[in-house]
Amino acid sequence: LSEKLQNVFKNLRSKGRLTEDDVKAALKEVKMALLEADVNFKVVKQFVKDVQERAIGQDVMNGLNPGQMVIKIVNEEMVRLMGSETTEIALRPGKELTIIMMAGLQGAGKTTTTAKIAGKLKAKGKKVLLAACDVYRPAAIEQLQINGEKQGVEVFSMGDKNTPVNIAKAAVEHATKNDFNVLIIDTAGRLHVDEDMMAELIQIKENVAVSQTILVVDAMTGQDAVNVAKTFDEKIGIDGVVLTKLDGDTRGGAALSIRAVTGKPILYAGMGEKLSDLEQFYPDRMASRILGMGDVLTLIEKAQNELDEEKAKKLEEKMRKNEFDFEMYLESMSQMKKMGGLSSILGMMPGLGGGKMPEIDEGAAEKNMARTEAIIFSMTVEERQNPSLLNPSRKRRIAQGAGVDIAEVNRLVKQFDQAKKMMKQMPGMMKKGKKGMFKG
Ligand code: GDP
Numbered sequence: 553l554s555e556k557l558q559n560v561f562k563n564l565r566s567k568g569r570l571t572e573d574d575v576k577a578a579l580k581e582v583k584m585a586l587l588e589a590d591v592n593f594k595v596v597k598q599f600v601k602d603v604q605e606r607a608i609g610q611d612v613m614n615g616l617n618p619g620q621m622v623i624k625i626v627n628e629e630m631v632r633l634m635g636s637e638t639t640e641i642a643l644r645p646g647k648e649l650t651i652i653m654m655a656g657l658q659g660a661g662k663t664t665t666t667a668k669i670a671g672k673l674k675a676k677g678k679k680v681l682l683a684a685c686d687v688y689r690p691a692a693i694e695q696l697q698i699n700g701e702k703q704g705v706e707v708f709s710m711g712d713k714n715t716p717v718n719i720a721k722a723a724v725e726h727a728t729k730n731d732f733n734v735l736i737i738d739t740a741g742r743l744h745v746d747e748d749m750m751a752e753l754i755q756i757k758e759n760v761a762v763s764q765t766i767l768v769v770d771a772m773t774g775q776d777a778v779n780v781a782k783t784f785d786e787k788i789g790i791d792g793v794v795l796t797k798l799d800g801d802t803r804g805g806a807a808l809s810i811r812a813v814t815g816k817p818i819l820y821a822g823m824g825e826k827l828s829d830l831e832q833f834y835p836d837r838m839a840s841r842i843l844g845m846g847d848v849l850t851l852i853e854k855a856q857n858e859l860d861e862e863k864a865k866k867l868e869e870k871m872r873k874n875e876f877d878f879e880m881y882l883e884s885m886s887q888m889k890k891m892g893g894l895s896s897i898l899g900m901m902p903g904l905g906g907g908k909m910p911e912i913d914e915g916a917a918e919k920n921m922a923r924t925e926a927i928i929f930s931m932t933v934e935e936r937q938n939p940s941l942l943n944p945s946r947k948r949r950i951a952q953g954a955g956v957d958i959a960e961v962n963r964l965v966k967q968f969d970q971a972k973k974m975m976k977q978m979p980g981m982m983k984k985g986k987k988g989m990f991k992g
Pocket residue numbers: 656657658659660661662663664665741768795796797798799800821822823824825829
């Protein structure tokens with residue numbers, strides 16, 4: 553997006569003075585660029601209208617560089633759209649316990665963000681308790697425990713034999729008895745918005761004095777993220793949003809539309825998988841980033857590439873030793889996503905890139921990837937590392953956890969076996985492929 557917008561502005565600058573028609577023509581380009589960035593259509597329409605009104609209303613011949621002036625207005629409107637100023641999580645006054653409930657689809661980043669927020673609040677001197685209320689995904693409780701331990705905060709869990717609402721209630725009791733300031737409830741998600749998930753969240757809200765419901769959405773899902781936010785807000789009511797995986801999203805469309813569509817502030821931006829990768833959301837910085845002003849984006853990309861190459865090396869090492877497992881499978885998928893989806897990867901491959909792109913259904917392919925991820929997320933760590941453990945009853949449990957058919961689990965295991973065989977045959981392949989993709 554930034555590149556496109558910069559081109560638009562470059563044209564404006566070189567033109568010198570702006571006429572009314574110039575403003576309109578330029579905004580037409582801005583509109584296209586925003587739509588391409590996956591910004592909600594209605595939001596784009598309103599946005600362009602606002603900017604146009606302001607730009608044409610002002611005298612563009614007042615001695616300023618006309619291009620700068622349009623940048624200024626576009627920037628200001630973007631900031632306004634995203635909420636003007638930073639909003640913090642509202643904590644209860646004094647010694648009162650603040651109860652935060654996390655909500656969102658499976659894989660959005662709830663558990664990770666729970667631990668990230670805990671770290672932030674702990675740094676502010678708060679005594680934080682985390683409650684493990686995702687009783688469906690087998691490794692979910694353990695994941696929260698590991699993350700909680702890393703952050704040095706206590707995790708309240710009652711295993712997976714209790715209902716989420718009971719665990720939440722008991723956690724509140726525990727928090728109150730032990731003078732905690734904040735309780736963060738990590739909940740279960742589904743692959744898509746569904747009634748059971750909503751009912752469960754509503755039930756927790758009815759039984760526990762939740763003071764903040766925070767929705768976690770994956771920025772990389774773009775327009776979908778906005779729809780998800782809208783639905784959650786309508787069904788359970790949300791107080792704020794955390795936009796995760798902004799490190800992998802170059803479009804920024806979700807950030808621009810969520811506030812406009814839900815009226816709820818974006819509290820934090822998830823900028824990576826590490827527990828320190830959570831940033832306060834600054835609308836002005838986000839606008840600058842979308843507009844490509846400043847070097848923030850470049851810096852992030854650079855760091856990401858270095859990280860990825862390191863991971864690729866580790867991956868290759870594992871494959872040499874024929875230790876390829878589902879954890880690695882997951883890792884290689886997320887690397888692919890970071891590199892910008894299937895079609896852009898195909899575009900970078902020698903022989904496929906350049907001119908003609910093969911016809912692939914990108915949407916379907918990405919949905920497939922999301923389902924595959926959900927299946928692997930539903931495995932225990934042990935199962936991921938040792939797929940031969942996967943007997944029919946385990947497969948059934950995994951299918952349930954991921955919300956898919958058992959046939960799909962079987963298919964994935966089969967694909968995995970094939971991939972493993974293939975990799976055994978050509979140990980150097982991955983390394984070469986990766987290098988080509990990064991440097992090519
Ligand atoms: P949950 O199902 O909503 O609890 O999602 P998780 O917390 O388990 O996260 C799903 C995946 O997304 C994990 O692999 C996380 O490491 C990853 N993740 C979460 N937040 C971010 C982020 O801000 N950036 C990146 N790159 N990955 C993230």
